[in-house]
Amino acid sequence: MKHNCLFQKEEINRGLLDFLDKSPVSFYAVSNMRQMLDAAGAERLLEGTRWELEPGGMYYVTRNDSALIAFRLPADGDANGSGTMAGFQIIASHCDSPFFKIKTNAQITSEKNYLTLNIEKYGGMICESWFDRPLSAAGRIVVRTPEGVETRLVCIDRDLLIIPHLAIHMNREVNDGYKINVQKDMMPLFAGVSADADAAQTADGAFLQLIAEEGGVRAQDILDTDLYLYSRVRGTMLGLHNEYLASGRLDDLQCAFASLKGFLAAEVGSSIAVHCVYDNEEVGSGSKQGAASTFLKDVLHRINAALGGDEETYQQRLVNSFVISADNAHAVHPNYTEKADPTNRPVLNGGIVIKYNASQKYTTDAVSGAIFREICEAAEVPVQTFWNRSDQTGGSTLGNISTSQVAVNSVDIGLPQLAMHSSYELTGAEDTVRLVKAAAIFYAASLESRGDGNYRLTMCE
Numbered sequence: 144m145k146h147n148c149l150f151q152k153e154e155i156n157r158g159l160l161d162f163l164d165k166s167p168v169s170f171y172a173v174s175n176m177r178q179m180l181d182a183a184g185a186e187r188l189l190e191g192t193r194w195e196l197e198p199g200g201m202y203y204v205t206r207n208d209s210a211l212i213a214f215r216l217p218a219d220g221d222a223n224g225s226g227t228m229a230g231f232q233i234i235a236s237h238c239d240s241p242f243f244k245i246k247t248n249a250q251i252t253s254e255k256n257y258l259t260l261n262i263e264k265y266g267g268m269i270c271e272s273w274f275d276r277p278l279s280a281a282g283r284i285v286v287r288t289p290e291g292v293e294t295r296l297v298c299i300d301r302d303l304l305i306i307p308h309l310a311i312h313m314n315r316e317v318n319d320g321y322k323i324n325v326q327k328d329m330m331p332l333f334a335g336v337s338a339d340a341d342a343a344q345t346a347d348g349a350f351l352q353l354i355a356e357e358g359g360v361r362a363q364d365i366l367d368t369d370l371y372l373y374s375r376v377r378g379t380m381l382g383l384h385n386e387y388l389a390s391g392r393l394d395d396l397q398c399a400f401a402s403l404k405g406f407l408a409a410e411v412g413s414s415i416a417v418h419c420v421y422d423n424e425e426v427g428s429g430s431k432q433g434a435a436s437t438f439l440k441d442v443l444h445r446i447n448a449a450l451g452g453d454e455e456t457y458q459q460r461l462v463n464s465f466v467i468s469a470d471n472a473h474a475v476h477p478n479y480t481e482k483a484d485p486t487n488r489p490v491l492n493g494g495i496v497i498k499y500n501a502s503q504k505y506t507t508d509a510v511s512g513a514i515f516r517e518i519c520e521a522a523e524v525p526v527q528t529f530w531n532r533s534d535q536t537g538g539s540t541l542g543n544i545s546t547s548q549v550a551v552n553s554v555d556i557g558l559p560q561l562a563m564h565s566s567y568e569l570t571g572a573e574d575t576v577r578l579v580k581a582a583a584i585f586y587a588a589s590l591e592s593r594g595d596g597n598y599r600l601t602m603c604e
């Protein structure tokens with residue numbers, strides 16, 4: 144590893160908080176990762192142009208501006224130490240989070256002097272956590288220009304919207320559990336309009352007008368939008384020793400950020416290091432930029448081809464490859480200890496969590512679990528294990544979806560957290576550093592296997 148100072152808890156977690164605050168939606172997470180890669184000297188590749196790759200070079204490519212794959216080639220290009228094909232050392236995470244998409248024709252006038260916005264759920268969030276807090280809008284607009292159709296990122300960087308609760312006096316069940324109807328209960332309040340008819344008319348396009356101004360375009364030139372609500376509550380470190388980190392979007396930007404920090408800190412090894420961040424995990428990964436797409440496979444094929452390889456060398460590389468699917472994990476909740484498995488009980492700041500599931504919703508098996516434990520041992524990082532209680536079905540993630548496109552040994556891991564899919568989640572500050580360390584070791588390591596059940600893991604000196 145290059146510099147030990149890269150692994151300071153305070154510095155890494157302050158960096159993470161800054162990244163979280165600047166990344167309200169996946170488009171911004173990708174834009175911020177691009178800046179980090181540019182600053183480190185990575186070269187941007189476009190999917191639509193020919194790739195010329197240099198040994199030792201660092202590159203990245205995006206898809207839909209909402210998914211990103213960065214990679215670094217070994218200094219000697221093609222083969223690892225003993226002459227076998229260099230494999231891909233991949234960490235895959237996702238940069239989308241559950242939130243609300245703002246619909247077309249969003250404005251709803253209510254009682255003549257309220258304007259609310261029409262929204263729809265994106266992913267499975269805890270709806271309750273979106274009430275009574277400042278919100279705003281971010282995403283992208285697609286605009287007509289003299290040169291053609293252009294995408295622009297837009298983020299309204301001020302407190303703009305709020306979803307007010309119904310008062311307890313009008314809902315006496317509010318503390319006893321009640322069903323939330325998104326269409327009825329959750330339209331955010333955007334503006335007060337005058338009862339005057341002309342003013343109401345003018346206000347009708349006020350939201351789009353605001354977005355247009357932010358994007359530096361005329362409202363009539365906006366052809367379409369992908370806009371979302373985001374929570375304005377800033378992340379913070381808390382707890383007696385500042386041991387916790389609370390923020391929106393920790394799932395899964397904590398893993399995406401730690402993976403990239405490890406990628407940038409790693410020594411150049413003899414395998415091909417790949418930092419892969421998908422979009423749309425929260426809605427099943429089925430888009431062209433999701434884990435079910437060919438994005439990773441396409442990029443790996445093109446790397447192999449640029450190194451002068453063919454289908455035969457690609458298949459050999461895959462046998463020497465490894466995927467860490469990094470998506471946050473559930474810690475035991477202090478108020479609901481009975482919800483956790485009796486013998487696998489991860490805690491915040493207890494170390495990286497390896498996730499298991501007999502039905503292979505998680506990709507971990509004995510081989511990939513063992514290899515990951517060796518990585519963590521070398522990084523001097525503790526591991527914990529997660530299994531669902533046998534009477535509960537758990538969530539799903541991107542690992543097994545991704546391996547249907549790129550079939551290599553894969554482990555599912557995550558950083559332990561609480562309040563998953565709340566608009567304000569909680570995690571352990573120590574664990575962020577541990578994933579950065581483990582990622583740095585992993586990216587510099589190389590794996591050799593002939594596919595005969597034996598694996599040789601070589602760590603960088």
Ligand code: ZN
Pocket residue numbers: 237394395424470471
């Ligand atoms: Zn996730």
